Amino acid sequence: MATSKAKPRQHANVWVENIKTILYAGLIAVAVRTVAFEPFNIPSGSMIPTLLVGDYLFVSKYSYGYSRYSLPFSPPLFSGRIFGALPKRGDVVVFKYPRDTSIDYIKRIVGLPGDRIQVKEGQLYINGELCPRQPEGTYIADENGIKMMGRLYQETLPNGVKHDILKERDDGWVNNTQEYVVPPGHVFAMGDNRDNSADSRFMDGVGFVPVENLVGRAEILFFSYDAEYPWWEVWEWPFEIRWSRILKPVH
Structure with a gap:
C-alpha cells in the first residue's frame, strides 16, 4: 500500500x-x-557586400549600454541609456527605426553627434574630409532573387576603419546630398550598398538615429544560407548553406 x-x-x-x-x-x-547577445537575421540587401540576405548574426547588447529597447517588447520603464557609450565610426549596429520602433534596422555608423556628413559625387565626406575609396573590381549581388552588378570599393573612415561598399552610380541626389549636422544624442547611419539603402540620408525616413534607439553592435555571423531553391527541395538545403560565412566576424 x-x-x-x-x-x-x-x-x-x-x-x-x-x-x-x-x-x-x-x-x-x-x-x-x-x-548579452541577441540573434538577428538579414532580410534585405542594404548592407551588401558586408551582409547578405540570409545571414544570421549575433548582436552584443552590452556594447553601448542598455535602453528600453534592450528589453523584450521595449517596455517604457526608463528613458536614455544605462552604462551608455557612443558607437565608433564604422560600427555595424542594429537600431530601432525612429518612425516605428517595432522595426529593426541594421546599418553602419558613419557620423557621431556634432559631425558634418555629406555625399558629393558618390563619395562620403565627414567634417569636410573625404573618406577615400579604393576600387576593388566588380561585384555581382543577389537581393531576393534579383541579380545586380556594381562596383566594389574599400572605403576608409577618418578613424582608420576600412570597409567595403557597393556602388552602382555616382549621380543622383542620394550621391549629392546636403550637408547634415548630426544633433546631440543622435548618430548618422548608412548602408554599405550605398545606392540601395534607406538610411540617414532620408530625413523623411530613417533620418538621424537617436542613441536611445541603438540595440547593439553586430559581432559575428553564426549561419548563412542562400534560398535559391524552393523550401520543399530538401535535397538542396546543404548546398544553400554559405559555409565560408559561418563564424565570420562582422566588420
Missing part, C-alpha cells in the same frame, strides 16, 4: 521539476538576450 501511494507523488514531483527546469531555462534565455 505504501508503495502504490508513493507513485503519484513521485510523478507529481517529476512534473514539478520539469516545469521548473523549463522556467529556469526561459529566464536564462531572456537574461542572455537582454544583457
Whole structure:
C-alpha cells in the first residue's frame, strides 16, 4: 500500500521539476538576450557586400549600454541609456527605426553627434574630409532573387576603419546630398550598398538615429544560407548553406 501511494507523488514531483527546469531555462534565455547577445537575421540587401540576405548574426547588447529597447517588447520603464557609450565610426549596429520602433534596422555608423556628413559625387565626406575609396573590381549581388552588378570599393573612415561598399552610380541626389549636422544624442547611419539603402540620408525616413534607439553592435555571423531553391527541395538545403560565412566576424 505504501508503495502504490508513493507513485503519484513521485510523478507529481517529476512534473514539478520539469516545469521548473523549463522556467529556469526561459529566464536564462531572456537574461542572455537582454544583457548579452541577441540573434538577428538579414532580410534585405542594404548592407551588401558586408551582409547578405540570409545571414544570421549575433548582436552584443552590452556594447553601448542598455535602453528600453534592450528589453523584450521595449517596455517604457526608463528613458536614455544605462552604462551608455557612443558607437565608433564604422560600427555595424542594429537600431530601432525612429518612425516605428517595432522595426529593426541594421546599418553602419558613419557620423557621431556634432559631425558634418555629406555625399558629393558618390563619395562620403565627414567634417569636410573625404573618406577615400579604393576600387576593388566588380561585384555581382543577389537581393531576393534579383541579380545586380556594381562596383566594389574599400572605403576608409577618418578613424582608420576600412570597409567595403557597393556602388552602382555616382549621380543622383542620394550621391549629392546636403550637408547634415548630426544633433546631440543622435548618430548618422548608412548602408554599405550605398545606392540601395534607406538610411540617414532620408530625413523623411530613417533620418538621424537617436542613441536611445541603438540595440547593439553586430559581432559575428553564426549561419548563412542562400534560398535559391524552393523550401520543399530538401535535397538542396546543404548546398544553400554559405559555409565560408559561418563564424565570420562582422566588420
